[in-house]
Amino acid sequence: xxxxxxxxxxxxxxxxxNLVLNCSxxxxxxxxxxxxxxxxxxxxxxxxxxxxxxxxxxxxxxNASLDKSSGRSTLYIAASQPGDSATYLCAGNTGFQKLxxxxxxxxxxxx
Amino acid sequence: xxxxxxSPRHEVTEMGQEVTLRCKPISGHDYLFWYRQTMMRGLExxxxxxxxxxxxxxxxxxxxxSAKMPNASFSTLKIQPSEPRDSAxxxxxxxxxxxxGGGYTFGSGTRLTVV
Numbered sequence: 001x002x003x004x005x006x007x008x009x010x011x012x013x014x015x016x017x018n019l020v021l022n023c024s025x026x027x028x029x030x031x032x033x034x035x036x037x038x039x040x041x042x043x044x045x046x047x048x049x050x051x052x053x054x055x056x057x058x059x060x061x062x063n064a065s066l067d068k069s070s071g072r073s074t075l076y077i078a079a080s081q082p083g084d085s086a087t088y089l090c091a092g093n094t095g096f097q098k099l100x101x102x103x104x105x106x107x108x109x110x111x
Numbered sequence: 112x113x114x115x116x117x118s119p120r121h122e123v124t125e126m127g128q129e130v131t132l133r134c135k136p137i138s139g140h141d142y143l144f145w146y147r148q149t150m151m152r153g154l155e156x157x158x159x160x161x162x163x164x165x166x167x168x169x170x171x172x173x174x175x176x177s178a179k180m181p182n183a184s185f186s187t188l189k190i191q192p193s194e195p196r197d198s199a200x201x202x203x204x205x206x207x208x209x210x211x212g213g214g215y216t217f218g219s220g221t222r223l224t225v226v
Contacts (some may be wrong), residue, residue: 034215043115043202043217089154097142097206098167099215101154 002027002094006102013080014110021075021105023090033066033073034099036089044089048075080109115218117203123224129191132221134203135184140216145178145188146202148220154202160186193225 003026013019023033032051036044048057048064050073056065063076073090087106091099116135124130136143144159158168163180171178175194180186190197204217 036217041222043219044204044215045217046215091154097159097161098156099144100156103153 002030002092002100004090004092004100004102006088006090006105008105009103010106010108012108012110015080015082017080017109018076018078019080019107021077021088021090021107023073023075023102025071025073025092025100027092027094028068028071029094030068031093033064034091034093035062035064035073035075036091038087038089038104040086047088077107080107082109082111085109115203115205115216117201117218117221119221120219121222121224123226124193126194126225127192128225129189130193130197130223130225132188132201132203132223134186134188134218136186136203136205137216138184140205140207141183142206143180143186144204144206144215145186146204146217148200148202149198157188190223193223195225198223198225 005024007022034049035047050066061078066073087104089104091101118133145157148154157170158178160180178188200220202220206215
């Protein structure tokens with residue numbers, strides 16, 4: 001059974017810092033790994049998708065990497081802004097269209 | 112595109128009452144998922160459909176929960192009878208075949224409170 005863990009559970013940084021969010025999964029037989037953002041009281045917004053054959057994806061200030069051998073993915077946020085404050089969730093897809101979510105990292109970026 | 116539309120946004124009901132949550136997926140998406148989010152358990156997949164057919168309902172907690180998808184543009188999740196422990200945010204999501212995560216679009220959720 002796929003289990004996904006995210007560290008840290010919460011993170012508070014001043015504006016402008018570069019930061020890394022971590023995600024680890026127990027089953028390396030993963031089809032793809034996706035990062036989502038969730039704002040309070042809102043649904044989930046897809047940020048980046050890394051397919052099994054890929055090692056990383058980039059979108060603007062965001063970069064996500066996937067290392068299947070170690071069962072880890074990281075989300076790198078460059079030059080953080082207050083608008084980046086949200087909960088970030090990673091989710092693994094083992095190939096049956098089912099996403100297994102981590103518990104999330106709650107990020108607060110202070111002006 | 113209006114995205115995945117869920118209704119109602121908030122629902123407060125008394126224990127024992129029937130609750131029906133509704134979802135309209137994105138047109139052209141052939142997968143539909145129902146998730147539940149709580150502080151204790153995070154996001155859990157309840158059931159998902161492919162081409163209106165239920166594929167995996169192993170996440171449905173009890174027989175009190177049922178889901179239907181009568182056509183490609185509508186799905187319901189029903190709880191009967193409701194209990195306080197059912198209080199959570201229920202999300203609907205849809206995706207296209209083969210795209211997996213990249214195709215997932217979530218609705219804004221229904222916040223259910225059972226008192």
